[in-house]
Amino acid sequence: MKRLRPRWDLGLRSLLRHEWRPLVSRDHLRADLIAGVTVACAAVPLSLAIALASGVTPGAGLVTAIVAGVVCALFGGMPLAISGPAVAMTVLTAAIVETHGISGLMLVVCVCGVLQLVTGVFRLGRFIWFVPVPVVLGLTAGIGALVVVAQLPRALGLPPPHASHIVDVVRHIGQYVGDAEASAIALSAAAAAVTLLLPWWLPQAPAVFVAVAIPTLLAAILHLDSPTLGALPPSLLASQLPTFPVEGLLSLLTASLMLYALASVETLFLSAAVDPRVPVARHDPDQELIGQGLGNLAAALSGGLPISGAISRTALNVQAGARTRRAALVQSVALLATVLVLGPVLGRIPLAALAGVLVAVALRMLNPREFLGLLRASRTDAAICGVTFAALVLGDLLFDVRTGFGAAFAIAVVRIVQIKVAVEPADQPDTARVVLRGSITRQSSLYIEALRAEVELLPARGAVIFELHEVTALDPSGAAMLARLFTDIDTRGRTIAIVGLAETHVAQLVAADPGGRIAARMAATETDVLRLLSPDHVTRPIERLIAGAQRFQQSPGRRRRLLIERLAKAQDPHTLFISCADSRVVPTLLTSTDPGELLQVRNLGNIVPPSGDAAMPAEGAAVEYALTRLRITEIVVCGHSGCGAMTALLTRDLAAGMPSVAEWLRPAAALLARLPADATPADAAMANVVLQLEHLRTYPIVRERLAAGQLQLHGWYYDIGVGALSAWDDDSEQFVALVGATPLSASDLAADVERVDLA
Ligand code: ZN
Secondary structure, three states, X not given: OOOOOOOOOOOHHHHHHHHOHHHHOOOOXXXXXXXXXXXXXXXXXXXXXXXXXXOOOHHHXXXXXXXXXXXXXXXXXXXXXXXXXXXXXHHHHHHHHHHHHHHHHHHHHHHHHHHHHHHHHXXXXXXXXXXXXXXXXXXXXXXXXXXXXXXXXXXXXXXXXXXXXXXXHHHHHHHHHHHOOHHHHHHHHHHHHHHHHHHHHOOOOXXXXXXXXXXXXXXXXXXXXXXXXXXXXXXXXXXXXXXXXXXXXXXXXXXXXXXXXXXXXXXXXXXXXXXXXXXXXXXXXXXXXXXXXXXXXXXXXXXOOOOEEOHHHHHHHHHOOOOOOHHHHHHHHHXXXXXXXXXXXXXXXXXXXXXXXXXXXXHHHHOXXXXXXXXXHOHHXXXXXXXXXXXXXXXXXXXXXXXHHHHHHHHHHHHHHHOOOEEEEOOOOOEEEEEEEEEEOHHHHHHHHHHHHHHXXXXXXXXXXXXXXXXXXXXXXXXXXXXXHHHHHHHOOOEEEEEOOOHHHHXXXXXXXXXXXXXXXXXXXXXXXXXXXXXXXXXXXXXXXHHHHHHHHHOOOHHHHXXXXXXXXXXOOOEEEEEEOOOOOXXXXXXXXXXXXXEEXXXXXXXXXOOOOOOOOHHHHHHHHHHHOOOOOEEEEEEEOOOHHHXXXXXOOOOOOOHHHHHHOHXXXXXXXXXXXXXXXXXXXXXXXXXXXXXXXXXXXXXXXXXOOOOEEEEEEEEOOOOEEEEEEOOOOEEEEEEOOOOOOHHHHHHHOOOOOOO
């Protein structure tokens, strides 16, 4: 696996060459202007609300948004992403401010920025993809719940609680709930309702802006006596610098690590959350972390609040038609203009309206639909999500919010250790095999991104074989993500082959690929795979056999090595298995047996000529050898559905030119007398099994062992289509089910399958 070289230039060379040029172009200027102003409309109330919830001055929120907009737009790895203060960070930020003050927070944000910068420079961003989705969902929902509780006093118009701990807040609400102000409730409810409902109707409009503008106008017109934001200070820049305290250093360091983890996960989750069809989804996680790190450093020095990628503002940016990084820059300029021109108006925003917006955003973070999707796809994942949620909220309940975050991050670390994306070298040079297992659904996006990051590290012109035999479920978003992953890899010069996907899923995948490239990359067998990977030279079947033999030799595993070591000395099979030579009937696969367990006889129509037929001694020889020299205690005669030999016998279609076949099927000819005129090939195959059991009993050694109770005879019938086995029952004189049919589309089993490697 190739190692990535550190990005010492912070990605400047590549940014200059490819990314900054559109900034000065006239193309899309109008679109970027409209989108930037739209996002600024949403960013004003959100930044103010987040600042209030974080326990810093409202101005700090605006400055952070302005600075982050510029720095992240210039240095980030996602062109259309909007970064700034985020609701998801408020809980942790407020806790840090409460313990360490503003200067402590600035230091923590600085350290967080440096850590992000280092992660990006050393190209470690892809490891963040391994944070499991259920943990991210549980964490986000937990933060949402904490934000809702924290904002309730303000939304209800109660006096502010003395402490931010969830127990104090709940007790405070209980104590003062009688004093709730009707006007505050009306304003916050209106703000929350608009925030939640307007995007349904008008996704390209800044709902948060409308949600705050309406209550502000109402409060002004009706002369409501509701507390307002108050005038912004003349200089928004922080009046102090981060100080380096001697006490509480360890506590500051853990806070920095938590902030780093949360901000980085939030940021990278952004690209998975935004509609994959827009260019923002094509991103560079390392560059994004460099941008975020620089953004956090700048934010710490100017305003104080930490930043991360903001999902709703990014989505709004895309919806409003942004085309380049310029939209985020326009947003910052518009924000600055708002502060300078509309400062006094901002001061009249009722606090209850801002609280209402925060409650609505936090309620959306609870995301019950994602949780239900998780529950349908995998109960284990749903449990992980629930445990993370509980750890965060209970940790806060019992101790403080940092215990909660610590517990949630601990769960993430444990889960990361358990996940592995199986990318293994294959037998051909420069070829890797990727095994996907479990259900691939909307929740798998981060794993798909992790896989993409792994594949990026493979040799540039190599080939990738995707083995999807164990993919149990695929939903439309899963199919879309896979299709995009495959086409991306395919268009970047690597050859791909996809093998082992169920028929229904193949149709889904092909439907999700408008470019129509994937259909041609589907392979049913390993021979198809070889043909796809080396189309220029015709692969002869014997080469496929040799490649297979090489793979067998190289297949790892202590179990196999030990087995071969033991088998080198002698064989000690327990069963003589007599089956048809048909290529689809493979006794060892059928019975999951290892080498050394089955002595096999395979011929056309699983026939055992009666004892004493001197012209056909082969089968008799095997029977005699099995019972005399080996310690065989079972003989199975196994017929199967769709048997060509039986069809030939029934239709008496022993075509000219096959005298040997005609002669060989002679011991089965007695069947014709036993079967009704309208017998099917399946009837013939079953009756044939019974007939061959009778032939077996003509051998003296068989009769002797049967009489001594040392041998059992079994007649089996294998239905290829459904994979079912039935066995002949001597007492009831019929075939009875032995192993039930398994449905080929196993989507109904998906819920019970632990999602192992990938999803
Ligand atoms: Zn057959």
